[in-house]
Amino acid sequence: RKEVEQDPGPFNVPEGATVAFNCTYSNSASQSFFWYRQDCRKEPKLLMSVYSSGNEDGRFTAQLNRASQYISLLIRDSKLSDSATYLCVVNPGGGNKLTFGTGTQLKVEL
Amino acid sequence: ETGVTQSPTHLIKTRGQQVTLRCSSQSGHNTVSWYQQALGQGPQFIFQYYREEENGRGNFPPRFSGLQFPNYSSELNVNALELDDSALYLCASSRTGTGANVLTFGAGSRLTVL
Numbered sequence: 001r002k003e004v005e006q007d008p009g010p011f012n013v014p015e016g017a018t019v020a021f022n023c024t025y026s027n028s029a030s031q032s033f034f035w036y037r038q039d040c041r042k043e044p045k046l047l048m049s050v051y052s053s054g055n056e057d058g059r060f061t062a063q064l065n066r067a068s069q070y071i072s073l074l075i076r077d078s079k080l081s082d083s084a085t086y087l088c089v090v091n092p093g094g095g096n097k098l099t100f101g102t103g104t105q106l107k108v109e110l
Numbered sequence: 111e112t113g114v115t116q117s118p119t120h121l122i123k124t125r126g127q128q129v130t131l132r133c134s135s136q137s138g139h140n141t142v143s144w145y146q147q148a149l150g151q152g153p154q155f156i157f158q159y160y161r162e163e164e165n166g167r168g169n170f171p172p173r174f175s176g177l178q179f180p181n182y183s184s185e186l187n188v189n190a191l192e193l194d195d196s197a198l199y200l201c202a203s204s205r206t207g208t209g210a211n212v213l214t215f216g217a218g219s220r221l222t223v224l
Contacts, residue, residue, distance in 0.1 A: 004152075008150075042217065043200060043215035043216060043217050043218055044153065044200070044215050045215070046212060046213070049212075087152055087153075097143070097155050097158060097166050097168070098143075098153075098155065098213065099155065100145075100152030100153045100154070101152050102150070102151055102152045103152050
């Protein structure tokens with residue numbers, strides 16, 4: 001079983017749609033959780049951290065369910081500029097080693 | 111504030127050769143991590159350097175080695191290159207303490223092994 005699993009997509013959605021990505025992780029001792037965004041042939045960039053209480057940043061909402069070892073990202077009112085690969089990222093045990101999922105590709109269309 | 115810079119951006123090598131990739135960390139960051147990203151995959155942790163010593167290693171063979179210098183810059187060396195080493199190599203810097211988990215990535219070095 002992979003440490004971090006994501007549906008690779010692609011998710012093709014119309015502009016203005018709401019889209020949700022899910023991710024599961026295998027290590028129950030994992031301490032920190034993130035979503036990174038990666039544009040085609042570019043480096044990953046931190047989108048947001050994920051907290052147990054859930055957190056929101058504009059059109060983006062992240063949720064963490066520790067009991068189910070499940071992380072989600074919700075994007076409302078999708079924009080063309082949201083087209084990218086979204087990487088689910090887990091810190092399994094402190095320190096700065098991060099474990100990345102394979103990423104979910106999002107394509108927002110007119 | 112300067113970001114993370116990597117060099118070279120692209121390079122082509124043949125099997126059996128050796129390669130050195132370089133990384134300058136973001137100002138104020140003292141920790142450097144290296145990741146390998148194969149096509150269609152997420153980045154895979156290679157190792158991390160802090161205070162010029164390796165501080166954690168992923169599932170990579172010893173022919174992957176690194177250095178960190180007093181100015182926190184770093185090198186990744188790969189010996190005896192194999193075709194499967196073809197990938198984007200990402201350097202990420204961070205700092206210890208608050209925000210330690212937040213990595214800033216460089217644009218990467220894209221290595222092709224023929």
